[in-house]
Amino acid sequence: MSNIANKRQTSGVDKILRVALYTVLLIMAAVYLLPFIVMLITSLKDVEEIRTGTLLSLPASLHFDAWAKAWSGACTGNSCGGISPYFLNSFQIVIPAVLISTLLGAINGYVISLWKFRGSDLFFAALLVGCFIPFQVILLPMARTLGLLGIANTTTGLVFVHVVYGVAFTTLFFRNFYQSIPSELVKAARLDGAGFFTIFYRIILPISTPIIVVTIIWQFTQIWNDFLFGVAFSGFDTQPVTVALNNLVNTSFGGKEYNVDMAAAIIAALPTLAVYVFAGKYFVRGLTAGAVKG
């Protein structure tokens, strides 16, 4: 429908409209960027400048001390290693959790859309409820379960929790995507003697790239940004970066070092930001390909 605008661009009114359109878009962009810019500017100032200057006043000279401190020198309690060790913890949790939950979601979606059995739709409905359960509810029983499984306060335990509560969303995504695949495709393949996994591997997976990208981005963001599970289920040496960030901004020595807080906040957000900036295109493309249907 973009050609609508194109065709009529000749008239003067449309030109004005177009200028207005760009103005609105750019103003909105500025509004969206504002908090980030403020964070960035603040992180580059020294404490004195923050106190005397305004939000948007640029730093007189660039100070990267806050960044260095946030990364490797800021203290929480009596450990002064910044947030870098927790950064690694987060990756150790996020990578396996994203891969496992995506894989499970793909298989579930494949079954629910193309290998329906009695009760599979009902189960899907039941699973969807899992997307919505307020996570505070499950903290205590989950703690008990993790204890029984012997993986309490470990990285494995956190991966497990994230997989359990992520699989509802991943299944939803894949199911909606596979819904548009004609079931004849599977039938034909079965007549040719292909089995369950062969069809999945040979036919379904190759066309799933857009939705895999969407799911991975979604899961990566969700799990990376999780705070509640991180604080409740991690051990003292397996805390993810969000918990460390919260510790850091809630800890102050003498005065509040807003520049360090902001630098740490940006560092903690960098991986997900990078994913959105570099893979955002594929995200929207993947959504177009069917994730938002139904």
Next chain:
Amino acid sequence: MSTKTANSESQKTRAGRPARLSLADWMPKIVMAPTVIMTLVCIYGYMIWTAVLSFTNSRMLPSYKFVGLDQYERLFNNDRWMVALTNLGVFGSLFIGICLFLGVMLAIFLDQKIRAEGAIRTIYLYPMAISFIVTGTAWKWLLNPTNGLEKLIIDMGFEDFKFDWLINPDMVVYCLVIAAVWQASGFVMALFLAGLRGVDGDLIKAAHLDGASTFTTYRRIILPSLKPVFFSALVILSHIAIKSFDLVQALTNGGPGYASELPANFMYTYTFTRSQIGMGSASAMVMLGCVLAILVPYLYSELRGERHE
């Protein structure tokens, strides 16, 4: 799941071939099994357990001394809970409404063959990448009357400017709305943009041949065809609204007083710091009730829709 019926089902799908139990018949169920078990235990099992606890007088840790509906009665006599519930109503409806409006608007604007669309889209979308802990930290700083936006505008010369929502108990809930909208509206924009890109071009051409204006085309033809997207967005947004917890924790910590608390924070506080697991569980059940109220119509239309296909 009964094997017999499942079997007859597969007989139907494989018309013309003899019904025979093979590994392939079992495969779908086998691969689904882990998810089924996880769901049954970790979602439904825990929910039932929470429901049971909501009828007990559990305090510090779960106990099984039943007190009937006492906890629910206490809950609805609790000022703080009523504040949290009202806040959820205000926050939820404003958040969802504004996000949908902004999302649709920005998506339509972006869909007009905009130069640098990719860059602008990324700018709108990036807040979604950031955790609520970071969002809360940043907005707390922006909304703080002594060193945030208020000071900025006063320094620009508007000396009477006042923007103290963060410390005003009547207005603080709107601070939550601002931060949450900032975070999620770009994502809604992406959903709608994707939807717009999927609309059948012929439909639009036809409308144009009939002389419909751009505005009418959007209102009459394009937007109605995006109903499923509205639905997805609505579900995702209400799920964010009901679960909002981190944002409150980081932005206001429930304050001033408990004016900006949401049910998730209430439940958390009562269960973990107040040692009132019974009452916390009761509040969780009310929250689940809200979830189901949203979810049941959605699931109904979802599953019924399929039968029509």
Next chain:
Amino acid sequence: MKKIAFGLTTVALSLAAATSHAGEVEVLHWWTSGGEAASINVLKQEMEAEGHTWKDFAVAGGGGESAMTVLKSRAIAGNPPSSAQIKGPTIQEWGDLGFLTNLDDVAKAGEWDVILPGVVSETMKYDGHYVAAPVNVHRVNWMWANPEVFRKSGAAIPTTWDQFIVEAKKIKAAGFTPLAHGGQAWQDATLFEAIALAKGARFYNSAFLGLSDKTLRSQDMIDVFTTFKQMREFVDDGFSGRDWNIATSMVINGNAAMQIMGDWAKGEFTAAGKKAGVDYVCYPAPGTSGAFTFNIDSLAMFKVEGKEKQAAQKDLARLILEPTFQETFNLNKGSIPARLNMPRDKFDSCAHSSMDAFLASSTTGKLVPSMAHGMAVNSMVQGAIVDVVTNFFNTPSMTPKEGVDKLARAVKASM
């Protein structure tokens, strides 16, 4: 040569000590701000000197809210830390559930019954047995003031709340923030209980320990609420959600005149290199001289598996009560040692005055547990009171009468 040999022997001895019972302790706490972190670090070093491994599990924020979540989650998973920062009636709650380990042998060897004041040792015991080790005694009803600000605004240090209001107006007129305050529920409650204590220890105890409905609804309580609400105008606009130590730094930097806060605030003054009596002064909160609101921090010991871990845990309990630790820790933290008869020469004038008040008040009946810090009532009642207090403070339209009514009803509902 002799020296070297001696040195070698000590090395050998310490190595032997290290290998004989090298265990680990995991300590869950929320001592994360400057003075606090320095204080807990002392204990860590002493444990490491004994050859144990110290696993520091610090969870910051919200007066231990997150830390309590972690503790519950770990207890329910069957994997509690060796030791956690819990205190007051909460120790009894954990004891009821059977999670705490018996420290009687350590206590006997260290003569805890002799060296600890009665009010302290009672709190540390569950069912007559020691289950926790006290690290300090905080006095909560302190007022910290910046004399420079008082001089500049021509105000005098107030000794009653009525006078406070008069002086605060002068300070405000001079362009300073009279009261440094952070808008967090427990800080509101700290201020509130200081005002209530000015009505006398009997009133205080009847309201917050006895939870007497009559006292809660009395005219005195209405007065307390009235004064409390007046404090709102002496607070600056940015107070919402501010941490206590940021409020303290306002006094340190000369932006604000006073802060009503427990003596942990002194740790911040010390960390900033300020001298008591010179750069800042400490007075009992208006109208509460002679009274002492106590808040005892302690580490409770949980039942853990494994001989080494248990040995390390016992060593931790023992070290906490050693004079060396009590002295260093409390010098950093601003509090006074939990054990009696410690040398006082290293402590400053504020600490001396705290020690004297502690001993004096325990005979006059003016030694009261802090409600705001969970020493007086269990977490349910405390939560109910704090809710009303903070809501009242932040709702301009609520009258003291309404506040009192809400308080009485909330307390009743939570019992």
